[in-house]
Amino acid sequence: MASVISGIVLGPDGEPVPNARVYFTSGPVPLPEIAAITDDRGEFSLTAPVPGEYVIQGASDEFTSRSSKVKVKGKSPVRIELPLK
Amino acid sequence: MATSKKLPVPKGGHAPLSSLSQEAAEATSPTSTDSRPPAEGKNPKTKKSRKDGAEDVAGFKGLKGAAKVESLKAPKTSNLKDIGEASFGKPRAKAEIVHGVDNRVKINNTADYPWRVHASLLITAADGSNWIGTGWFIGPHTLMTAGHCVYIKNSGKPGRDGWVRSIDVMPGRNGSSLPYGKVTSKNFRTVAGWANSGDENFDYGAIIIPSELGNTTGWFGFGVYSDATLKASVGNISGYPGDKPTGTQWYDAHKIDSVNARKVYYDIDTVGGQSGSGVYRIINGGRYGIAIHAYGGATTNSGTRIVTPVFQNMVNWKA
Numbered sequence: 001m002a003s004v005i006s007g008i009v010l011g012p013d014g015e016p017v018p019n020a021r022v023y024f025t026s027g028p029v030p031l032p033e034i035a036a037i038t039d040d041r042g043e044f045s046l047t048a049p050v051p052g053e054y055v056i057q058g059a060s061d062e063f064t065s066r067s068s069k070v071k072v073k074g075k076s077p078v079r080i081e082l083p084l085k
Numbered sequence: 086m087a088t089s090k091k092l093p094v095p096k097g098g099h100a101p102l103s104s105l106s107q108e109a110a111e112a113t114s115p116t117s118t119d120s121r122p123p124a125e126g127k128n129p130k131t132k133k134s135r136k137d138g139a140e141d142v143a144g145f146k147g148l149k150g151a152a153k154v155e156s157l158k159a160p161k162t163s164n165l166k167d168i169g170e171a172s173f174g175k176p177r178a179k180a181e182i183v184h185g186v187d188n189r190v191k192i193n194n195t196a197d198y199p200w201r202v203h204a205s206l207l208i209t210a211a212d213g214s215n216w217i218g219t220g221w222f223i224g225p226h227t228l229m230t231a232g233h234c235v236y237i238k239n240s241g242k243p244g245r246d247g248w249v250r251s252i253d254v255m256p257g258r259n260g261s262s263l264p265y266g267k268v269t270s271k272n273f274r275t276v277a278g279w280a281n282s283g284d285e286n287f288d289y290g291a292i293i294i295p296s297e298l299g300n301t302t303g304w305f306g307f308g309v310y311s312d313a314t315l316k317a318s319v320g321n322i323s324g325y326p327g328d329k330p331t332g333t334q335w336y337d338a339h340k341i342d343s344v345n346a347r348k349v350y351y352d353i354d355t356v357g358g359q360s361g362s363g364v365y366r367i368i369n370g371g372r373y374g375i376a377i378h379a380y381g382g383a384t385t386n387s388g389t390r391i392v393t394p395v396f397q398n399m400v401n402w403k404a
Contacts, residue, residue: 002241021217021327023357030285030380030387032233035327035357037215045214047240059328
């Protein structure tokens, strides 16, 4: 029943942020504490193991971290943006 | 301490798997039946721990609530009952990883023991995606970590599942400073219960590095302990969380909350990136792993408990 949450981390100027850390901070079940690193295009993808509401946080050394709530329904993939301040 | 007897190879969910061929994996397996003590490596500059079972770290505000520490003895593994297929506890309704006030403190002297036992991991998965985690030395060549740091399961992403491509191991990292350099490994271990079933109760693995860096950094001992002993213990975790500046090490400690047949639960603050950290207790000044941190939960976080088959694999993986 896993669903993929993919997205992009953006800086205050709207440009992609490579090498940002992206990880779950809450979810409907216990979650693995491994963090994704954004690629050269600021892209990441995490796996939501079950449907429900998750909170994903993005962090980088240059900007203030930012969280986003994500609702996962079934196996449908979800796409988000994480704009850092 | 080298001895001649090899521990039995666990079966079922704990059956060991290697990223190398079977022949190559067996060639690197040590043999012994002793309990496994810690070693402090070269020029450790170890600071004595606190009397309450936590590390003595500047800025650490102490354990949340009162923590009674039992009379501490050297680890024994011979008196552990076969805990078999006991229940695994209730699932958490909502997972949060830092509970209440964030008690983590930054470690600055990461080049000293015990902090240098912990390594920042940069993981490259089979699909080329990058991840961060934590590992901890148990021998000159071997670090323990979470199974999901070495073998990705049920990701839903084509090409991602399976053994990771490589892991950069950076012991005692402090930001851009790598006091013991970086070692890259492609030699990993996990068990069938994780690789075949994705069962969180079997979420542990190991990284075998091609150098003897652990002889310099030192390592943690590890042991199998009773429920009562664990519940009376203070758990310590240090690792490399993703919410803090890149590559910085953060520490917290708290009394163990609960245990079941395969997991240890605790209110020790952790964040993504700390998967694979050692959960350890301090016995007469020695650090002994009791679990491998892996999950953030609702009211407690959790790690894979070092029970007899986990211990047997760790002994056989220790090199």
